[in-house]
Amino acid sequence: MEFRRLAAMVLVALVLPFSFTSCLLLEEALLTPSEAASQTETTTAVKDSAPMGPKVDWLLTSEGLDASVGQRVTLKLPPNGQVSSVWGTGIYTNDSSIGSAAVHMGLLTFEKGGEVTIEIRNGQASYEGSARNGVSSSSYGEWGGSFYLTTVVKP
DSSP states (O other): OHHHHHHHHHHHHHHHHHHHHHHHHHHHHHSOHHHHHHTOOSSOEESTTOSOOSOOOTTOOGGGSOOOTTOEEEEEEOSSOOOOOOBEESEEETTSOHHHHHHHTTSOBTTTBEEEEEEEEEOOSOBOOOEETTEEOBOBOOOSEEEEEEOOOOO
């Protein structure tokens, strides 16, 4: 009888930590992308003093932000960025790389990165492409969403 009790205690001691760890891994896997990204501390997206948003990298588009028309979002892009797809000049399609658009506008460099603020806009009837600051943007027809890069005024 004592052997059974000892075996049961050993089994509980082995299974319980494994079950707890599995629950934590399952909880982490079920987080939405924005919740998972908000738990990292690498780079941040700040929207009107709201909690951290998605991970900011050079591929981020305004489609990846939880923002609606008229809202401004400030992003800090890390150094050593890479060029990504951009459509438009001044006003960009919402599937354009925010970082590459900022370099296109002359607000950042790929080497240094930095902080930019965008304003979410409605889609346009057309977007004109151009080559600026080492980034070539493409022209495009009608598209459902846009963003505009604004300047950040710091107090």
